[in-house]
Amino acid sequence: xxxxxxxxxxxxxxARSGGMTEITVWASEFRADxxxxxxxxxxxxxxxxxxxxxxxxxxxxxxxxxxEFFRGASYSAEIDGPFFGPHWHLRPAGGRITGALGTxxxxxxxxxxxxRLLCASAVSSVLETYLQNNxxxxxxxxxxxxxxxxLFAEADYPQGQDDYLRRPANDAAFERAEAARARDVDRAxxxxxxxxxxxxxxxxxxGFFSVPSRCYAFIRDGDDxxxxxIGHINYGGTxxxxxxxxxxxxxxxxxxxxxxFDKIKYYDCWAQARDEYRLSDGEWRSVRSLDNIxxxxxTFDRPTTPAGPSWGxxxxxxxxxxxxxxxxxxxxxxxxxxx
Numbered sequence: 001x002x003x004x005x006x007x008x009x010x011x012x013x014x015a016r017s018g019g020m021t022e023i024t025v026w027a028s029e030f031r032a033d034x035x036x037x038x039x040x041x042x043x044x045x046x047x048x049x050x051x052x053x054x055x056x057x058x059x060x061x062x063x064x065x066x067x068e069f070f071r072g073a074s075y076s077a078e079i080d081g082p083f084f085g086p087h088w089h090l091r092p093a094g095g096r097i098t099g100a101l102g103t104x105x106x107x108x109x110x111x112x113x114x115x116r117l118l119c120a121s122a123v124s125s126v127l128e129t130y131l132q133n134n135x136x137x138x139x140x141x142x143x144x145x146x147x148x149x150x151l152f153a154e155a156d157y158p159q160g161q162d163d164y165l166r167r168p169a170n171d172a173a174f175e176r177a178e179a180a181r182a183r184d185v186d187r188a189x190x191x192x193x194x195x196x197x198x199x200x201x202x203x204x205x206x207g208f209f210s211v212p213s214r215c216y217a218f219i220r221d222g223d224d225x226x227x228x229x230i231g232h233i234n235y236g237g238t239x240x241x242x243x244x245x246x247x248x249x250x251x252x253x254x255x256x257x258x259x260x261f262d263k264i265k266y267y268d269c270w271a272q273a274r275d276e277y278r279l280s281d282g283e284w285r286s287v288r289s290l291d292n293i294x295x296x297x298x299t300f301d302r303p304t305t306p307a308g309p310s311w312g313x314x315x316x317x318x319x320x321x322x323x324x325x326x327x328x329x330x331x332x333x334x335x336x337x338x339x
Contacts, residue, residue: 064093070119075099079116084109092116142167145174195233197332205250207238215240215247216335218324219255224316225263226256229295231325232270233335241268244298244309262303267314269295271329273336291339293325 027035041052059065064080079095095112096104107115131137142150143166150167168174193212195202207213216231228251230240240247248266256264274291277284295317301308329336 067092068116068119070123077115077119079112144168144177193237195236196334199328199332201231201328202233203247203251205238205243205247207243211237213237213243216328217247217251218321219251220318220321221256222318225265226259227265227267227317228252228255229267229269229317229321229325231328231335232268232337234337236335244268245300245306248298248300248306260304261300261306265316266298266300267295267317268298268311269293269325271325271336272339273329273333274339288333290326290330290333290336293322293329295322295325 023039025035041049042056043049044052062078062080065082066078067081067083068077068079070077070079076098077095078098080093082093083090084093085091091109092112094109095107095115097107097115098104128137145168168177190212193204193214195214199216201216201218202214203217204212204214214236215233216229218229218231220227220229228248230244230247230251232240244266248261248264252259252261252264271293272291273288275286275288278287279285295314296311297314297316298309298311300306301310
């Protein structure tokens with residue numbers, strides 16, 4: 001009997017994706033229902049489950065339970081539980097201030113309490129300023145349904161506010177709203193990678209780790225064969241120098257699909273701009289101007305692939321090529337690297 005049950009359990013385990021296993025813990029009757037919900041969220045096979053699990057896993061690196069965490073640009077503070085002392089003199093068990101390279105200063109209960117109050121005051125001040133600057137003081141906005149412990153009833157919300165209460169009606173509506181929010185973030189992310197100057201010579205490509213990247217692509221088909229000049233865009237994602245093989249293939253396939261790689265000449269170019277302060281109307285202003293344009297010929301050890309790039313002098317470009325490059329980079333100085 002026992003052997004058959006064990007066999008059934010093993011078969012069930014193997015049938016589950018990823019070799020899942022069952023975990024059983026004992027808990028008080030008072031906490032059992034909520035612990036089941038917590039474990040269900042920790043065990044989810046999606047971004048939500050990974051996020052919950054990642055936060056909870058941090059507990060394993062501490063011998064005390066975390067009470068509060070204040071993250072700063074240079075320093076951060078951790079406040080540990082539980083609270084010690086009588087109810088009229090409660091103090092956190094301790095904490096630490098972390099800094100560069102993960103170094104920390106361990107705090108006594110009194111120091112941890114002081115740091116906790118100082119950080120809470122600073123956060124409150126910053127958030128109040130944010131609310132004021134965005135005209136959100138005195139408003140109530142509850143339009144996501146994320147918070148389940150709602151403190152206000154619908155009748156408590158001020159009428160006439162278009163964003164005061166639009167909570168999803170049920171879990172399905174919440175999931176649809178979350179999916180729409182994720183799509184909006186994706187659209188905004190890709191829109192942010194569009195070049196500010198609309199020019200047909202801007203070429204978009206997937207850079208390292210699929211980061212949307214862009215460069216200029218100047219295409220010429222002269223008497224001595226096709227030429228592809230790849231122009232760098234500052235803050236344009238992956239540098240074309242690091243993606244030269246990918247760009248060589250993509251631009252050849254788009255513009256000269258019937259031409260062998262070894263019959264195409266490739267060039268790598270970038271512009272440099274100089275910032276100078278000049279006196280104008282009694283004030284010193286920063287003025288940017290084009291400093292120079294550098295062009296290098298790119299050849300490949302295996303031109304039919306292409307692969308194995310190397311860079312050398314570009315001596316076979318027509319004079320009007322530099323004129324075209326100067327024109328575009330003068331109109332788009334932000335794409336030039338600092339001189």
